[in-house]
Amino acid sequence: MRKGIPNLAALQIFEAAARHESFTRAAEELSLTQSAVCRQVAGLEARLGVGLFQRIKKRVVLTSHGRHYAGQIRKNLDRIERDTLELMAQRGVGQILEIAVVPTFASQWLIPRLPQFKALHPDVTVNLSIRTEPFLFSDSSFDAAIYFGDTIWPGTQGQLLFREGRVLPVCSPALLPNLPKGRTLTPEQLAELPLLHLSTRPDAWRDWFALNGMGQDLQAVRGARYELFSMLSSAASAGLGVALIPEIMLSGELESGRLQVAIDQPLASASGYYLVAPEETDAYLALAQWLMSVAPEGAAAP
Numbered sequence: 001m002r003k004g005i006p007n008l009a010a011l012q013i014f015e016a017a018a019r020h021e022s023f024t025r026a027a028e029e030l031s032l033t034q035s036a037v038c039r040q041v042a043g044l045e046a047r048l049g050v051g052l053f054q055r056i057k058k059r060v061v062l063t064s065h066g067r068h069y070a071g072q073i074r075k076n077l078d079r080i081e082r083d084t085l086e087l088m089a090q091r092g093v094g095q096i097l098e099i100a101v102v103p104t105f106a107s108q109w110l111i112p113r114l115p116q117f118k119a120l121h122p123d124v125t126v127n128l129s130i131r132t133e134p135f136l137f138s139d140s141s142f143d144a145a146i147y148f149g150d151t152i153w154p155g156t157q158g159q160l161l162f163r164e165g166r167v168l169p170v171c172s173p174a175l176l177p178n179l180p181k182g183r184t185l186t187p188e189q190l191a192e193l194p195l196l197h198l199s200t201r202p203d204a205w206r207d208w209f210a211l212n213g214m215g216q217d218l219q220a221v222r223g224a225r226y227e228l229f230s231m232l233s234s235a236a237s238a239g240l241g242v243a244l245i246p247e248i249m250l251s252g253e254l255e256s257g258r259l260q261v262a263i264d265q266p267l268a269s270a271s272g273y274y275l276v277a278p279e280e281t282d283a284y285l286a287l288a289q290w291l292m293s294v295a296p297e298g299a300a301a302p
Contacts, residue, residue, distance in 0.1 A: 006047055011073050013040040014052065018062055018070035079141050095124050095283040100131035100145040104229035105273060108249045110146070117290050124283045137278040144277035144284055150270075158276030159288065162295040164269035166247040169208065170259040172239040184263045187212040193262075194241030195223040198232055204244045208267055233259070248296065 016026035052066035253259040
């Protein structure tokens with residue numbers, strides 16, 4: 001028996017009251033009386049020995065302790081609810097992997113290949129959630145993460161799946177109407193077109209111009225910026241400019257003709273996509289083995 005844990009019903013009532021900062025609205029949400037909510041909150045405060053609300057005339061306002069505690073309780077109640085629903089959905093059969101993943105990698109590379117994994121491992125359900133920044137597994141409900149970087153996160157175990165490789169200048173064919181078939185732009189011609197940027201790689205075009213022996217510092221920083229590669233790709237397809245996008249993210253766009261290589265002068269990227277986890281479960285090892293089997297051949301080589 002966990003003697004330090006308050007009654008779950010009291011925690012649910014407190015979370016609702018904290019979210020609304022109103023005992024009346026919490027009572028309405030939970031189909032309780034206002035006096036029942038007041039009693040439960042008062043009992044929780046007495047148990048904790050900490051004031052969770054300040055009573056100001058007819059209003060209640062969270063204390064700093066109450067606000068922090070409410071955030072922690074809400075996160076854990078959400079996890080309990082999700083785990084319960086997942087167990088009900090699976091009826092106790094199979095394994096579930098909660099994976100944090102960067103968005104464009106998920107939509108452009110991983111998801112189109114997941115049916116193959118599902119066919120090999122029908123008892124493993126892979127749930128994907130977007131995360132673009134590093135996090136601590138101890139503060140999350142994730143079993144593993146796939147992220148873009150230069151090394152494995154401290155305190156985890158995992159492996160490099162593949163390096164990003166070639167990053168190509170691409171644009172809509174509409175921007176190249178007078179270009180002879182099979183020809184690409186010169187660096188000087190490309191410099192005259194609008195440039196599109198990824199917010200997290202502000203120096204990409206400056207590096208590209210330097211690689212091609214051009215001092216285009218001013219031109220290299222002009223143009224619209226987008227947070228995600230998927231947004232950058234859509235903007236380039238719409239004819240808004242030329243974008244630098246990894247080749248591994250472009251197969252569908254190039255095959256369909258939505259995008260065209262403006263000039264075959266790629267940047268080389270040594271960074272890559274890593275799979276990491278706090279511990280290696282059977283489901284995680286199955287996913288890791290499969291990912292390595294479908295990764296581009298030789299793409300993880302130094």
